[in-house]
Amino acid sequence: MFQKMTTKEVAARFWALAQQGQYTQIQDELYAADVRSIEASEDFLPNAAGIEKVREKDKLFNDMVEQMHDGYCTEPVVAGNFFTCAMGMDITLKGQGRINMDEVAVYEVKDGKIVLEQFFY
C-alpha cells in the first residue's frame, strides 16, 4: 500500500531539491493538484489556485529573469502540518537590474502533498 509522506518527510525532500534549485521538480513531485500560492502582495506576482496556475506564475517569473546568479534555501523547520524556511535569490531582472530578494516561505502539507505555499517579503 502506498504510504503518504509525513510533513517531515515532505520538508526533507523539499530541502534536498531546493538546495539544487530544482523547484520545477518540487512542484511535479510534491505539490497537490489543488495547491494554493499566496504572495505578499499581488504587485509583483499574482496569487494562484491549482497547480496549472502555479506553473503559469512560474513562467511569468522566469520570463522576468535576465540572469539568476545565486540562490539559497535554509533548512525547513516543521511544526504540525506546516514547515517554514527562508529563501532568497541574487538575480538580475529584465530592465530592473540586479537585486537580492529574500523571503520567508510557509508550506502546508496534507495527505503527503504541499497544498499551500505562502511568501512574505
Next chain:
Amino acid sequence: MFQKMTTKEVAARFWALAQQGQYTQIQDELYAADVRSIEASEDFLPNAAGIEKVREKDKLFNDMVEQMHDGYCTEPVVAGNFFTCAMGMDITLKGQGRINMDEVAVYEVKDGKIVLEQFFY
C-alpha cells in the same frame, strides 16, 4: 539618537524572551502599537488589529488555559523584514484535556518593531 533595531536584532531579542516564556514582555517591548495578529482561522481565536486587541486575545487564550506544562520556540530564521520560527505548547485547556499545539509563526518588522504576527496550525 535612538537607533532602531534591525530585523535580526528584533528576532534575537524575541528568541531570548520566548525561550523564557516571556510573551507579555515580547509584546510590551517589541510590538508596534498598530501590530496585526492573524490566526490560521478564527475558529479558535480571533484575528486582532492593534496592540490592545492583541492583549485582549491573549487574555482570551489565557482564560482557556487550565495548565501550561511545557513550551518551545525554535531559533528564528530571518529573511528581509520577516522572521519565522516554530512554536508549541503542551497544554491543558479547560474542559478540553491535555493537547500538544504546534505552529509556524511569521513576524514582520518595521522601524524596529513587530507589526505583524501570523500563525499557521
